[in-house]
Amino acid sequence: MGKRIFSILILTSFLLVSCVDSHRSMKEVVFVMDTIVTLDVRDHANEKLLKKMTDRLMEIDSLMSFSKEESDIYQVNHAKGESVLVDSSTYYVVKKAVEYTQMSGGCFDPSIGRLVALWGIGSDDEHVPSIKEIEEVVETIGLDKISLSEPNSISLMDGTMIDVGAIAKGFAADEMIRIAKEAGVESAIFNLGGNISVLGSKGSDSFRIGIRNPFSESDEYFGIVEVTDTSVVTSGNYERYFIDESGVKYHHILDPFSGYPADNELSGVTVICSSSIKADAFSTALYVMGLEKGLAFIEQMDDMEAIFVTNSRDVYLSTGLQTSFLLCDDSFRIPE
Amino acid sequence: MNMMKRGDYILIIFLLLFAGVLFLHNMNNIQEKGTMVEIRFADEDPIYVSIDQNTTLDLSHGDLVNILCIEDEKVYMLESNCRDQLCVRRGEISLEGESIVCLPHRISIVILGTDKGDIDALSQ
Structure with missing residues (x-):
């Protein structure tokens, strides 16, 4: 009997200890991938796990950076048409990018690397290129310029460059979720420069994600989505832009067909999808498509929902969001 | 029915104290910082x-x-x-x-x- 009590007490002690340890939460802020990343792990957190996450972010950055000379992407872009053996993560991201290009009819396209570099939006060299320069560079864009061969080899037509900057953060967010799940984490929220991924929920509540007001200089939001186990990614014309001498605003979401910043009635598009890399690609693609085509496209997708905000503050929601979106700024309206 | 020996009590007390210390230690980590x-x-x-x-x-x-x-x-x-x-x-x-x-x-x-x-x- 004594032995039994003794065993029970020991077991209880250990359960008490392990139970409390599993509730340990930690938050980490890091600068990586040219942005600020917040890792908020709400249970099962420890230094080792957070270190593993930040190491992975650094690794993805050093593999997929457009400008770092040692990156896979830089090597592929400067191989003059030769095939380059890359890391399996880089290969996966480029392969996904190609898949999303096909799905979006080219509205999202990773082969716009030279176009991005030409405009230089967000860099010290941002400027409006000449029409001739743009026409030349648009010629280097297209899926026929990229060839992938298993396992892990990429070659580009000489002159073409790929830029996976638009989806590398999404991939990194998916990786954070994977690492957290593997460590037994049940609740976490990751913010990669405004690209949000959540794991689980906050106890019995969903996570509340604000959708940035595209017309505000500060972090105001016009609506909230309540989500669990998904990713919320927004692309907008307010993120990175410059204004030329004549007062025209040029933003960073480039239309692969025209070579100019996508010019339509939209000021922002948010995509909600359990795959953050996909949400990242399609927030760009839907922005380029514009409202009408974008709405029609999203309605055909089972695994994605979207919020479109127009320049006149009208908010359009895909069918699956009608009940989970909360408008909280009355200067915006949801048209009937 | 075997009675527990004195050593068992000491061990149990020790383990409970140990658990208590760890509990408090972890509680501190859970608590949020002030503003x-x-x-x-x-x-x-x-x-x-x-x-x-x-x-x-x-x-x-x-x-x-x-x-x-x-x-x-x-x-x-x-x-x-x-x-x-x-x-x-x-x-x-x-x-x-x-x-x-x-x-x-x-x-x-x-x-x-x-x-x-x-x-x-x-x-x-």
């Missing part, structure tokens, strides 16, 4: 300043100028010589989770604490 402002420059360790302390902080590094103000529990970037001026235009922040980021100078300011904002994160 603090976390200031981070690049990959350096962050510094923490209480939000209820009115102060002006010079975060300048070499030629990179950043002046941060904490006033009446509100935080704002008074001055910066960064290219985009987004940090200055960001205006005042006061709620937990709100941040001011000066990407060109690799400075981030985040409010930590218990004053819950209405949202968990901002998609932008």
Whole structure:
């Protein structure tokens, strides 16, 4: 009997200890991938796990950076048409990018690397290129310029460059979720420069994600989505832009067909999808498509929902969001 | 029925104390910090300043100028010589989770604490 009590007490002690340890939460802020990343792990957190996450972010950055000379992407872009053996993560991201290009009819396209570099939006060299320069560079864009061969080899037509900057953060967010799940984490929220991924929920509540007001200089939001186990990614014309001498605003979401910043009635598009890399690609693609085509496209997708905000503050929601979106700024309206 | 020996009691007490100490240790880790402002420059360790302390902080590094103000529990970037001026235009922040980021100078300011904002994160 004594032995039994003794065993029970020991077991209880250990359960008490392990139970409390599993509730340990930690938050980490890091600068990586040219942005600020917040890792908020709400249970099962420890230094080792957070270190593993930040190491992975650094690794993805050093593999997929457009400008770092040692990156896979830089090597592929400067191989003059030769095939380059890359890391399996880089290969996966480029392969996904190609898949999303096909799905979006080219509205999202990773082969716009030279176009991005030409405009230089967000860099010290941002400027409006000449029409001739743009026409030349648009010629280097297209899926026929990229060839992938298993396992892990990429070659580009000489002159073409790929830029996976638009989806590398999404991939990194998916990786954070994977690492957290593997460590037994049940609740976490990751913010990669405004690209949000959540794991689980906050106890019995969903996570509340604000959708940035595209017309505000500060972090105001016009609506909230309540989500669990998904990713919320927004692309907008307010993120990175410059204004030329004549007062025209040029933003960073480039239309692969025209070579100019996508010019339509939209000021922002948010995509909600359990795959953050996909949400990242399609927030760009839907922005380029514009409202009408974008709405029609999203309605055909089972695994994605979207919020479109127009320049006149009208908010359009895909069918699956009608009940989970909360408008909280009355200067915006949801048209009937 | 075997009675427990004295040694068993000692062991049990020891284990319970051990569990208690670990419990308290972990509780401390769970508890949120008071309302603090976390200031981070690049990959350096962050510094923490209480939000209820009115102060002006010079975060300048070499030629990179950043002046941060904490006033009446509100935080704002008074001055910066960064290219985009987004940090200055960001205006005042006061709620937990709100941040001011000066990407060109690799400075981030985040409010930590218990004053819950209405949202968990901002998609932008």
